[in-house]
Amino acid sequence: MYKTLCGPIAVQVEVTEMCNDTCRHCYNFFRHDNYVCKTMSEGEVSIVISELQKYQVVRGVITGGEPLIVPDIFLKLAEGMASIGMRTTVNTNLILFNKAIGTELLKIGTGTIMTSLIGDTPELHDFVTQNPGSWKGTVNGIELAKSMGFRVLVNMVLTKWNIHRVREVGNLVGSLGANTFGATRACAPGPIAKDFHKNLISIEELRESLKILYELKEKWDYKVDIFEHYPWCALGDLEKYSYLARRKCTAGITSCTIGADGELRPCGHSSMRYGNVFSEGLSKPWMKMNDWRKQIYSGSCIKCSFFNRCTGGCPTEIQNSLDKKDHHCTSEEDVISLPINKEEIISLDPDCIYKLNEKIILRKEEFGGTIGTRNGEKLLFVDKKFFETLLNLKDQKFSIRQVSVESAEDLDQVIQLFSILFSKKMITEGR
């Protein structure tokens, strides 16, 4: 059971449901059958921005569908999210990317793009996207975005159709100068689950893809990643794959998805709706997601001794699978090592002068507060007394000893807490 935050910390906003590709592996529930796709209006974008600001949401992803199909609305959303200090990235297939859009995005301050490259050849990529010419469009888009200075993350969605080409796609991505290459399994969400299962990769293929990713990392000057949470038993060697193991299922806990129709969903995979942000605001539907915070969709994973740290497999897939299990969950015996925690905490001098980071976010919660850096990269959840203490320290210079005296808290305890804040750049030296 997770504590309930007053709102999400990160959101994905599906600005439109329309897409110029029709990927065979697409998890968008609205991308199948004869669904009529929706797009947010300008007024609806304004409501979303206002709600994100009200709850101090720090990170956002603009996604779809394909956001660049509606460039004006997309840019309005990106500008709005940037104007309230959110760190925003864009998920796009880049087919419609051009210099004008790129220039606007950079002006706004949105400099990271995530895209998908399914194959190293037009034949393979276009077969999966079912859009002739899409490979060329995406590759050209990556090249243009890189030439303009964007940070570009390229993801290869793995299915039986392309699992044999991970190395080749990784090499192409390296030659295009991408910053990150991800090779991520396709999951089988609800509407397409029944006939899609046969195209999912096996656990052996998944583990081989990880091995190849780490070989590619040595060869190319890029990071490697997976863009979904993998169960720990699938990763196996968590010491080796510590970086990949940082991804958990955060649906309904710290993150959620706002659909183009305004419906709040726990994540992009899920078709479960909890209320409408356009008509009810963000808080009301968010508060209804208690089923996700209780982790009731985690199936047999809850019996695993690693469950609290791993979070289990993909709950949406578990819900839709026949055996109520993520198809890459194996057994806790497959976890052969644990992740390395690289965070180094140096004990601070209690008599030095410090100040809060100017960009710190102090968000009040029922249990106390969420402390975060403005870009949302570092977070802490604290009790009421710690939260009030930090609120009082805003715009002040202080020593840890002074905080200890004024709060009547044990000095060693305060040193420990403020050393953690310092390691997360939430406080800095005040001189």
Add this chain to the structure above:
Amino acid sequence: MSIVELNEASDQSASETVSSELGGCHWDCDTESDHSGE
């Protein structure tokens, strides 16, 4: 005065929990990079 666990069942150290709490799906949750220029 203390750091609290978001996961009430968790027995790990707070600093470890929160360093990974933001990692979700389909987005860049690279907490190791410096994106301050964005």
